[in-house]
Amino acid sequence: AQTVTQSQPEMSVQEAETVTLSCTYDTSENNYYLFWYKQPPSRQMILVIRQEAYKQQNATENRFSVNFQKAAKSFSLKISDSQLGDTAMYFCAFMKQTSGSRLTFGEGTQLTVNP
Amino acid sequence: SQTIHQWPATLVQPVGSPLSLECTVEGTSNPNLYWYRQAAGRGLQLLFYSVGIGQISSEVPQNLSASRPQDRQFILSSKKLLLSDSGFYLCAQSPSLFSGRAEEQFFGPGTRLTVL
Known part of the structure; x- marks a missing residue:
């Protein structure tokens, strides 16, 4: 079975600065996909970025990169x-x-951006 | 583009009462459909998924069930709710394997269920 671990339950950052959220996973598979989803206070799940395991190049979406x-x-x-x-x-x-x-999720990291 | 509707948005039910949550999808055909549950402050747990009408796979044993009576309708049910059924229920869809990009899942707005 696959597991996904997010070791940072909470993080904060100042507006305009850069922050990095960690994620590790465990699998014996060679071909897979990885995703980051965002869930704002509205609780709508929004896909932020995706990565195919066979691609060596890191995915980038505007201000978000992996x-x-x-x-x-x-x-x-x-x-x-x-x-x-x-x-x-x-x-x-x-x-x-x-x-x-079928997605396996980590437990999440609560990010707060401070003004 | 695809749109996912979930009804109701919020629900408060007594222990032992029945449950029916509905998810409908627009703008796509033959999607894969999913029910997730999210406990407060936690990640999402996959409950059921369906690759077609009448085809349901269960991920975890529980007192919930799911049905797919139409291609774009997915229903989560229970005959008798437990306190532990409280949570935020999310429906998701992805294109069928034959449509390409089946790995992308899109989520509905969710239903907040409180069992008292």
């Missing part, structure tokens, strides 16, 4: 130029390529 280290099974999220609207719970998630889109 540092994917396949050998270390690490998948951290970097948020640059943090904005107040980035305040949310962030979940790391794993999916086997053949699992029919």
